Amino acid sequence: MARRLGVAPSTLRSWDRRYGLGPADHEPGRYRRYSERDLGVLQLMCRLVGQGVAPAAAAAAARAEGGRDAVMAPVADHAHGPVGERRSRARLVRGVVDAAQRLDGDAVTDAVGQHLSEHGVVATWQQLCRPALTALDRRVAETGGSIDAQLVANWAISTALRSVGPPQGAGSGPAVGGQVLLACVEGEQHTLASEALRAALTEAGIPARTLGPSVPESALVEACRRTRPEVAVLWSQTLTTARPQVLRAVAAAAGSVLALGPGWSGLDLAELPESVDTTDDLPAALHHIARRCDPGVVVS
Numbered sequence: 001m002a003r004r005l006g007v008a009p010s011t012l013r014s015w016d017r018r019y020g021l022g023p024a025d026h027e028p029g030r031y032r033r034y035s036e037r038d039l040g041v042l043q044l045m046c047r048l049v050g051q052g053v054a055p056a057a058a059a060a061a062a063r064a065e066g067g068r069d070a071v072m073a074p075v076a077d078h079a080h081g082p083v084g085e086r087r088s089r090a091r092l093v094r095g096v097v098d099a100a101q102r103l104d105g106d107a108v109t110d111a112v113g114q115h116l117s118e119h120g121v122v123a124t125w126q127q128l129c130r131p132a133l134t135a136l137d138r139r140v141a142e143t144g145g146s147i148d149a150q151l152v153a154n155w156a157i158s159t160a161l162r163s164v165g166p167p168q169g170a171g172s173g174p175a176v177g178g179q180v181l182l183a184c185v186e187g188e189q190h191t192l193a194s195e196a197l198r199a200a201l202t203e204a205g206i207p208a209r210t211l212g213p214s215v216p217e218s219a220l221v222e223a224c225r226r227t228r229p230e231v232a233v234l235w236s237q238t239l240t241t242a243r244p245q246v247l248r249a250v251a252a253a254a255g256s257v258l259a260l261g262p263g264w265s266g267l268d269l270a271e272l273p274e275s276v277d278t279t280d281d282l283p284a285a286l287h288h289i290a291r292r293c294d295p296g297v298v299v300s
């Protein structure tokens with residue numbers, strides 16, 4: 001496998017140990033047997049590292065991309081992935097929705113936390129959190145019932161996402177802290193997707209300074225002026241909170257601005273400074289930020 005990929009066998013072993021990029025069914029002490037899917041993930045890892053993306057960020061993106069068909073299944077339920085896999089994922093989502101309906105936030109946090117530790121942030125957000133949030137929202141819309149279960153789920157998912165720590169061995173390489181500033185624009189209380197992004201960045205060894213919900217323009221500009229982030233990420237969930245003016249103001253104080261969230265869907269980039277960009281899903285946002293913040297770590 002190392003020959004096929006053109007990397008040293010020790011690099012492959014270290015990617016497996018550090019980022020879980022080994023064969024899916026490897027048992028300690030036994031030969032590593034790679035499937036076609038494992039190969040695809042590793043090929044993407046090699047490509048991203050070759051483009052200069054930091055290994056931890058490349059690994060997170062490669063894992064997410066490798067499972068992309070399966071990742072979207074509960075949301076867009078395409079006929080991808082083995083039926084058994086899709087069923088067990090649907091069961092997991094149902095478990096989270098049911099726990100939220102019982103107002104058992106600890107059970108939601110535990111289920112999300114376990115998924116996070118087994119599959120990482122991107123897969124957990126795409127496969128478990130998004131479908132569960134969407135299902136709960138749909139139930140409220142259909143039944144006209146209370147949003148209590150939704151509120152429990154929001155809090156519990158947020159709690160689990162905040163427990164995500166940096167990758168093993170982080171801290172020994174060049175520091176990248178402070179290069180990313182993350183905030184929801186004024187009036188915006190929808191924080192969850194930006195919390196997922198923050199957790200994915202943390203997991204990839206890219207800490208983000210986070211200002212939270214509904215941040216006034218003046219506070220955003222001041223925070224950027226003081227910390228000079230490489231990327232300021234501004235989340236807007238709804239059209240009512242998406243004011244292009246705030247992007248201009250922040251662009252003048254930060255290295256670049258990434259406008260994220262469905263609120264910005266009508267954004268005309270041609271009308272904005274060149275340093276403003278947008279992208280529309282978690283893996284793409286992670287990739288975009290990792291590329292800008294990559295300190296040029298060399299793989300050992």
Ligand code: B12
Pocket residue numbers: 075129130131133134137141151154187188189190191192193194196197237238239260261262279280281282285
């Ligand atoms: C959770 C939630 C809340 C929570 C937020 C808690 C929190 N801490 O975030 C609370 C209860 C506070 C809330 C309040 C409100 N909400 Co609300 N909320 C939601 C809900 C259920 C999930 C939001 C979310 O996280 N979406 C992300 C995921 C789950 O959605 P998705 O479709 O899978 O993902 C899309 C994108 O976001 C993107 N994406 C997903 N993840 C990521 C990650 C990254 C990094 C990127 C780049 C993209 C990306 O991909 C998808 C394609 O667009 C949505 C319904 C929904 N399904 O989105 C309503 C929703 C957004 N809310 C809505 C409304 C109307 C409100 C309120 C006005 C209700 C009220 N009357 O008070 C208030 C407004 C509060 C405010 N001022 O901001 C509407 C918005 C309608 C509109 N288009 O403007 C929605 C769509 C519900 C609906 N069906 O109508 N809400």
